[in-house]
Amino acid sequence: MPQSQTARRLPVHQGPAAWNMILGPQSAGQTLRGKETADFVVIGGGFAGLSAARRLTQLQPGARIVVLEAGKLAEGASGRNSGFMIDLPHDLASDNYSGAGDDRTLINLNRRAIAFARDAVSEYQINPNFFDAVGKVNGAASAAGHHHNISYAKHLQTLGEPSEDLDQQQMEVLTGSRHYRSGLYSPGTVMLQPAGYIREFGTGLRKSVSIYENTPAIGFAPTGPDWMVSTPHGFVTTSRILLTNNGHLESFGYERGRLMQLFLYASMTPELDSDMLRKLGGQSRWGITPSNPMGTTMRRIDTGQGGNRIITRTCATLKTNMTPTEAGVVRSAKVQQGKFDQRFPQLAGLQMEHCWAGHLCLSLNSVSVMRELDRGVFSGCVQNGLGTARGTLTGIGAAELACGERSDITDFFTQEVAPKRLPPAPFTEIGANIVLRWKEWRAGAE
Ligand SMILES: Cc1cc2nc3c(=O)[nH]c(=O)nc-3n(C[C@H](O)[C@H](O)[C@H](O)COP(=O)(O)OP(=O)(O)OC[C@H]3O[C@@H](n4cnc5c(N)ncnc54)[C@H](O)[C@@H]3O)c2cc1C
Secondary structure, three states: OOOOEEOOOOOOOOOOOHHHHOOOOOOOOEOOOEEEEEEEEEEOOOHHHHHHHHHHHHHOOOOOEEEEOOOOOOOOHHHOOOOEEOOOOOEOOOOOEOOOOOHHHHHHHHHHHHHHHHHHHHHOOOOHHHEEOOOEEEEEOOHHHHHHHHHHHHHHHHOOOOOEEEEHHHHHHHHOOOOOOEEEEEOOOEEEOHHHHHHHHHHHHOOOOEEEOOOOOOEEEEEOOEEEEEEOOEEEEEEEEEEOOHHHHHHHOOOOOOOEEEEEEEEEOOOOOHHHHHHHOOOOOEEEEEOOOOOOEEEEEOHHHOOOEEEEEEEEEEOOOOOOOHHHHHHHHHHHHHHHHHHOHHHOOOOOOEEEEEEEEEOOOOOOEOOEEEOOEEEOEOOOOOHHHHHHHHHHHHHHHHOOOOOHHHHHHHOOOOOOOOOOHHHHHHHHHHHHHHHHHHHOOO
16 A cells, blocks of 8 residues: 655755855746646755656656755755765775775766766756866875775776876875875766756756755655645645655655764855965865865865865764754864864965755665655665765666666666664764764874
């Protein structure tokens, strides 16, 4: 018997989606009012949801597709991340990113996601500054970090993947910082202006898809052979629902007690003036992931991407109730300021313009949830931190499943085991946050 589901929680944000804010206001968008029917309803308009909608337009041209987004496009995690769309293994739980599952298969799948995104950029004429295929660098600030990089480079070599060592001077020429003693460049990462990519993806999709913003799905219930999806001011009747709301899958009662609801934190400088740019030096665009996955990610963007700015990402907390706090943002902002000052003493003390938290969702065993959950209800959720690529894949896969199509993407995800059960909530939250703080401390200068 198909089961009715009610959303117990809706997304709550803390701090601005700065990537979106620096692009200036978006058009007001449309809110669903009244009754509609659709062939497919996609719940959630992030990387997974928009990719799912686009894949549906390819598989069933002319189908009536509705996307329901609780907030505005690019205001959720898709406008709050660091924008690394990474092709290589990137296991955040490991010491050096390698080791989660079959790396060759994952690389091939990540590259499928990147190719799909590249194709969308071309079809929808998305600003190429928002999808910059320049690669990334793993920066190392300590001997331990340098060794992580060496072991990661060896691992990449066994996979036949190219990488290039950078010394301290090359790192300084790139970033303007003397903090890094070495770096490992890999060419396959695409650096997104994540909010710009999502906004313009939405604009492209709107030609064939109805996107309703500020329209959370608050529940769905079977009605004859179909489903009725409820929103605060309307309803959509449909035969197929795609849940692409990442961790909020659990808010609809699915995978309860099996998903880790994590918040990551970041901050962004104001636009750097010419004097600051002169003091800073380095190139105008770069992205540095830490050699230790629990370290600090740094990114420099330029005028084509929302201004000459530096973005610092560090700190993580587990929040079972999916509600970030202002105190969490304040604590992380202090840590980020310290990391920024350490890397850029020539700009030390520069106050950040925006500080924020963003939600992501992991499982203990690093699996996603992409399968049919109920008759005609499909999910493309749980991106395990790397949601720009993984979200794109689970979105594509959910759309294919909903159309009865089979591919290497659907095969991969439907063969994954279920997310491992977590210990009871208070223990998970207390234990995980202690481990996260310890890992943060252990990452040291990285
Ligand atoms: C600070 C930070 C840095 C990060 N850096 C990176 C990075 O460099 N590279 C990378 O790959 N990933 C990164 N991530 C993770 C990445 O942002 C996420 O994994 C990704 O956004 C997941 O995409 P998604 O579409 O599955 O989910 P989301 O982007 O979370 O989209 C889900 C959408 O569903 C909507 N929604 C939820 N409930 C409902 C409902 N009931 N009705 C309607 N809509 C609903 C939400 O509003 C949201 O817009 C980072 C995250 C953070 C916070």
